Amino acid sequence: MLTDKRILLIIAGGIAAYKSLDLIRQLRKRGAWVTPVLTKAGAEFVTPLAVSALAGEKVYRDLFDLTDEAEMGHIQLSRSADLVVVAPATADLMAKMAGGHANDLASTLLMATDTPVLIAPAMNVRMWEHPATRRNIATLRGDGVMVVGPNEGDMACGEYGPGRMSEPEEIVNAIETALAEGPLAGRRILVTSGPTHEPIDPVRYIANRSSGAQGTAIARALAVMGAEVVFVTGPADAERPEGVHIVEVQTAQEMLEAVQGVLPVDAAIFAAAVADWRVASASDSKLKKTKGGIPALEFAENPDILATVSQMEAGRPGLVIGFAAETDDVIANATSKRARKGCDWIVANDVSPETGVMGGHENAVTLISDEGAEHWPRMGKHEVAHQLAERIATALGSL
Incomplete structure (x- = not known):
């Protein structure tokens, strides 16, 4: 996705600057300049020597380099790239x-x-949480x-x-999203993700173990392929995907x-x-433990x-496309769910505790459609997302 894309990479001060070397390596590996x-x-x-060696390009450092500035080099530099990336972006910058300034x-x-x-911000936690930094990040987003x-x-x-x-790797994914011109360009796609929290009282709720990692990966993969993605998420632990419109909700009713x-x-x-x-x-008030015993909760x-x-x-x-997280008779239950709900595809997976799927980094899914059940090998959730995104692009291309 980054072949022959030109990235202007600004490396500011901070211990995280060492990661910029691997970032350069990964960008070059994907074909970017x-x-x-x-x-x-x-x-x-x-x-500068290490940076230049990995980039295969001259390192620019001084605004007042007379050779470059004779031709307004800083203007040319600022406008010749497809994307300007600042990593790390310090509080000062x-x-x-x-x-x-x-x-x-x-x-x-x-x-x-x-x-x-x-x-890609990087700084001490107190600096990140400082009101001045919060104001600055809000201003930059508004601009x-x-x-990432x-x-x-x-x-x-x-x-x-x-x-x-x-x-x-996360920064490269965000760069791909920012530069996406893929087969899903012009398509608007909704992705829901994460758990929902259903309140019992102001401090307690019913939830599940979903981390939201698979939904985030799917949204990111679709955005990389050029789609306009709207990401409706419950209170998930996973990082929110970059380059998509995010809608935060808490309950099932809010998600609907x-x-x-x-x-x-x-x-x-x-x-x-x-x-x-x-x-x-x-309850509008916290339920208290009383001698009357355990409170009875009526469910809807x-x-x-x-x-x-x-x-x-x-x-x-x-x-x-629906998902079916099952612990028993995975294919039978997922197939029945597809017919009952009326959706086109069901992505079924076994979330039994021993699989490590729920909250983990890998997944093993079966895609159920009119053509039957197609078993995919166990792979990383990002790989599952990219494979599913490719199938979606193919299906939408034939509609």
Whole structure:
């Protein structure tokens, strides 16, 4: 997807700068051309020689290089790329971008460019959570700057929390999404993902173990292939996909309303693990333990989102795909579900505890359609997503 794409990569200061070397390697491996720009602080963490050797290009560092500036080199640099990527994007550089400062090569390039910009923030957790950074990131998003990450985890400073730069593979995926011109261009696709939380009282709820990882991977794969993706997600643990429109919900009823608000779409993929039941009358106050014994909870059935959309008489998507997470008689139950709901395909998988699928990184699915049951080998959830996206592109191309 990145063959002959030109990436202007700005490497700012911070320990995460070491990841930029692997990022360059992965971009080059996928056929992209990388023009590196190294800030003064960035050069304290990675050497210009290492960056240049991996990129196969000159490293630009100084705004006032007379040879380049005689021809307004910073203007040419800022506009000759298909995408400007800042990785790592430090709190300082983000503040410059948000404030419109241009006092070095990196900030001047970012001010002068008419090319889309993607940033991968990286900083200490307290810096990331500081009100000034939150204001700056909101300003940048409002200006159309795309953001990938940051992730949560241990930091070099010894603290834990959000602020770690996304891994190179995640950044490459975000770059592919930003530059997508694939077979799904012009198609609008809905993806639901994650669990739903059905309240018992203000502090308790009914949920399931879905991480949302498979739904996120599917949304990302569809976006990489050029689709306009609307991602309706419950409170999932997985990172939200980049380059898609995200709608956050909590309950099954909220998810149904969000889905109905998204329609019409060309295809709808219902990967969310929606709770089948809810408490009929959730308490407005926290239920207290009393001597009267355990409170009795009366349950009500949640709306069936997949069946509702599959059985629409007008405005039904051309392709409706459901998921069947089963622990017993997987194929039989999934086949029955497809007929009962009225969807076109069912992606069935075994989520028994010993499989490690629910909340894990791999999946083993069976695609059930009019043509029967097609078993796919166990593979990473990202691979499952790309294979499914390719099938969707083929199916929509024949509609």
